[in-house]
Amino acid sequence: MLTDTVAAAPARPSVRSLWARPGVRLGALAAVVAVVAAFYLLWDIPPSVLLLGLQIRGLSILSMIVVAAAVGISTVVFHTITQNRILTPSIMGFDSFFGLIVTLTVFAFGSVGFLRADSYLMWAIQVLVMVGFSVFLFTWMFAGKRRSIHLMLLVGIVLGTFFRSFTEWMQRMLDPIDFQVVSDAMFASLTKPDPTLLLFTAVLVAGGVAILLPMLRTLDVLTLGEPAAVGLGVNHRRTVMILFLVVSVMIAASTALVGPIMFFGLIVANLAYSYAGSFRHRWTLPTAVLLGVLCLVGGQLVLEQVLGFGGMLSTIIEFVGGLFFLFLVLRKGAR
Amino acid sequence: MAADTASPSTSTLAPARRTRRTAVGVLIGVLLVALSVLSLFIGASHDVSLDGGVNTDGHGVFLLLTSRVPRTIALVLVGASLGIAGLIMQMLVRNKFVEPSTTGVTEFGSLGMLAILVFWPGMPVMLQMLVVAVFALFGTWVFLRVIRQVPVRHLVLVPLVGIMLGGVVGAITTFFAYNLDLLQSLGQWAQGSFASVMTGRYELVWFAAAMVVVAWFAADRFSVIGMGEEFATNLGLDYRRVVAIGMVVTAVITAAVLVTAGMLPFLGLVVPNVVSLIIGDNVRRSIPWVAGLGAVFVVACDILARTLRHPYEIPLSVIVGVIGAALFLWLLLRRRSRAH
Numbered sequence: 001m002l003t004d005t006v007a008a009a010p011a012r013p014s015v016r017s018l019w020a021r022p023g024v025r026l027g028a029l030a031a032v033v034a035v036v037a038a039f040y041l042l043w044d045i046p047p048s049v050l051l052l053g054l055q056i057r058g059l060s061i062l063s064m065i066v067v068a069a070a071v072g073i074s075t076v077v078f079h080t081i082t083q084n085r086i087l088t089p090s091i092m093g094f095d096s097f098f099g100l101i102v103t104l105t106v107f108a109f110g111s112v113g114f115l116r117a118d119s120y121l122m123w124a125i126q127v128l129v130m131v132g133f134s135v136f137l138f139t140w141m142f143a144g145k146r147r148s149i150h151l152m153l154l155v156g157i158v159l160g161t162f163f164r165s166f167t168e169w170m171q172r173m174l175d176p177i178d179f180q181v182v183s184d185a186m187f188a189s190l191t192k193p194d195p196t197l198l199l200f201t202a203v204l205v206a207g208g209v210a211i212l213l214p215m216l217r218t219l220d221v222l223t224l225g226e227p228a229a230v231g232l233g234v235n236h237r238r239t240v241m242i243l244f245l246v247v248s249v250m251i252a253a254s255t256a257l258v259g260p261i262m263f264f265g266l267i268v269a270n271l272a273y274s275y276a277g278s279f280r281h282r283w284t285l286p287t288a289v290l291l292g293v294l295c296l297v298g299g300q301l302v303l304e305q306v307l308g309f310g311g312m313l314s315t316i317i318e319f320v321g322g323l324f325f326l327f328l329v330l331r332k333g334a335r
Numbered sequence: 336m337a338a339d340t341a342s343p344s345t346s347t348l349a350p351a352r353r354t355r356r357t358a359v360g361v362l363i364g365v366l367l368v369a370l371s372v373l374s375l376f377i378g379a380s381h382d383v384s385l386d387g388g389v390n391t392d393g394h395g396v397f398l399l400l401t402s403r404v405p406r407t408i409a410l411v412l413v414g415a416s417l418g419i420a421g422l423i424m425q426m427l428v429r430n431k432f433v434e435p436s437t438t439g440v441t442e443f444g445s446l447g448m449l450a451i452l453v454f455w456p457g458m459p460v461m462l463q464m465l466v467v468a469v470f471a472l473f474g475t476w477v478f479l480r481v482i483r484q485v486p487v488r489h490l491v492l493v494p495l496v497g498i499m500l501g502g503v504v505g506a507i508t509t510f511f512a513y514n515l516d517l518l519q520s521l522g523q524w525a526q527g528s529f530a531s532v533m534t535g536r537y538e539l540v541w542f543a544a545a546m547v548v549v550a551w552f553a554a555d556r557f558s559v560i561g562m563g564e565e566f567a568t569n570l571g572l573d574y575r576r577v578v579a580i581g582m583v584v585t586a587v588i589t590a591a592v593l594v595t596a597g598m599l600p601f602l603g604l605v606v607p608n609v610v611s612l613i614i615g616d617n618v619r620r621s622i623p624w625v626a627g628l629g630a631v632f633v634v635a636c637d638i639l640a641r642t643l644r645h646p647y648e649i650p651l652s653v654i655v656g657v658i659g660a661a662l663f664l665w666l667l668l669r670r671r672s673r674a675h
Contacts, residue, residue, distance in 0.1 A: 165656030
């Protein structure tokens with residue numbers, strides 16, 4: 001095992017050289033996350049309903065971990081594939097499909113029907129449609145001569161616009177109560193997941209992680225760009241295909257579980273690059289996930305306990321994420 | 336089609352090509368007149384809800400003059416000016432795939448609209464346009480600033496970044512609109528329909544038309560700007576000033592269209608590209624073409640919007656979005672060999 005930044009550790013490492021090690025940084029972050037999570041679980045919990053309280057909070061922590069893992073990992077991998085750090089995988093129209101399916105359901109069965117609908121079936125349909133769409137896009141745009149990831153993304157976005165205008169038109173024909181239901185569903189809700197669906201999503205995300213683990217070094221090589229990667233013996237097309245599938249499944253599963261999340265991954269991934277102290281994926285990926293958990297759990301803790309409203313986290317994160325993105329591109333340019 | 340980025344000098348064109356170009360030009364003109372007349376009479380001959388009967392006595396004529404005619408004029412002007420806005424943006428950014436809706440300018444404009452809805456819902460229409468124009472101008476500035484830092488001008492990456500930017504601004508708008516319960520009214524407004532276009536509601540599009548005239552006068556300058564900053568400066572042009580004129584022109588057009596008609600995505604992208612395939616990239620020569628084709632496109636889409644689900648109207652932006660997206664995809668995929 002090579003250490004990346006420090007060639008050989010000196011006999012008595014100073015604090016600074018210790019802090020330069022990615023492992024130390026990751027450990028520190030993990031400790032902070034553990035403390036925050038413990039706080040979230042136990043803070044101000046009434047002893048009379050200890051078990052129930054722990055169950056509810058434990059469930060929402062678990063869902064935050066799953067979402068943070070899905071979003072963080074898929075965004076970092078996506079950045080590696082596209083060679084660009086200001087894109088997010090969810091831009092490719094995942095949210096427009098989510099909206100389309102929700103709107104169609106409300107349109108066909110009314111808001112009561114939508115709220116009573118079999119949530120497992122809904123989840124499965126959504127995951128299948130989103131993954132199906134991205135696989136279609138990928139095979140269509142990545143087969144033969146057309147091998148441009150950026151072109152593929154743009155085509156995805158344009159198709160997303162296509163579906164979105166259709167969705168908006170249908171929403172116009174809804175009465176205000178139904179419209180309220182649809183627009184509520186369009187905002188991610190992180191705290192009240194269905195346990196079974198959470199399990200399904202966790203299994204999919206874990207599967208994705210299992211596929212990625214042996215590919216960490218290949219991912220590192222991909223950051224050098226396609227020609228270098230091919231020169232170093234990476235089967236670029238096949239690798240990118242697998243990675244893209246994993247990203248799609250992760251994003252689709254988490255979107256179907258909690259709703260569309262657009263810019264959260266951007267914040268987390270970009271913070272991870274600057275914090276991790278290394279650009280190797282074995283460090284950036286876990287850092288991104290932990291930072292995601294920290295944002296979600298810490299944010300929820302502050303909102304619930306300090307400010308006293310809990311349901312706003314996702315919109316606030318999206319808002320901050322949007323501002324962060326603007327800041328990023330204005331400062332660094334669109335690389 | 337080979338020469339889609341041919342040099343502006345077209346004096347040495349083969350006669351056959353020139354004849355064909357003239358033929359297409361005549362066709363656009365004829366189509367525009369025919370469709371406009373059709374658009375005038377669709378309401379008057381079928382649409383009972385707008386005409387109060389089929390009898391065209393004085394009452395029918397009155398309706399024709401206060402509702403049908405303004406609507407058709409508005410459609411023509413909106414189509415023409417949006418096409419021009421796209422054309423000028425493409426020259427400023429030197430990229431074929433930009434226009435107000437792929438650069439975040441439209442989204443900045445609707446953020447301005449949200450501000451109006453929140454702070455002064457009854458604001459006079461003129462002021463509304465001004466506010467939205469200021470927001471759109473800011474959006475143009477942000478986009479240009481971001482794009483200047485893209486190291487390699489990937490043809491496709493530029494609109495990708497622009498759409499990302501638009502998505503962010505859109506999310507910010509949605510966040511506020513949702514918390515202030517303005518989501519549906521904002522949506523209604525952004526969906527753009529000409530059903531409400533009457534006398535007194537559409538005059539703003541004349542501002543957009545005035546901008547088209549400005550663009551015509553500055554056309555050659557935009558052509559030179561399209562060659563790049565060094566080139567323009569070498570020829571003695573004040574690069575920044577021309578860019579500023581272009582930004583104002585596109586912002587005012589975007590604002591006027593947004594306030595009267597809502598969002599019409601991809602129109603400004605598709606029309607100039609099609610024109611450039613036919614006659615090349617000389618801005619001064621292509622302005623009337625772009626304006627004409629844009630007008631034809633919008634009038635045709637509006638006729639579709641009014642007839643597909645008769646007697647109801649489909650919002651124009653849906654039709655434009657669907658057809659525009661399809662054409663945009665075609666444009667994207669036909670130049671695959673040069674997509675990098």
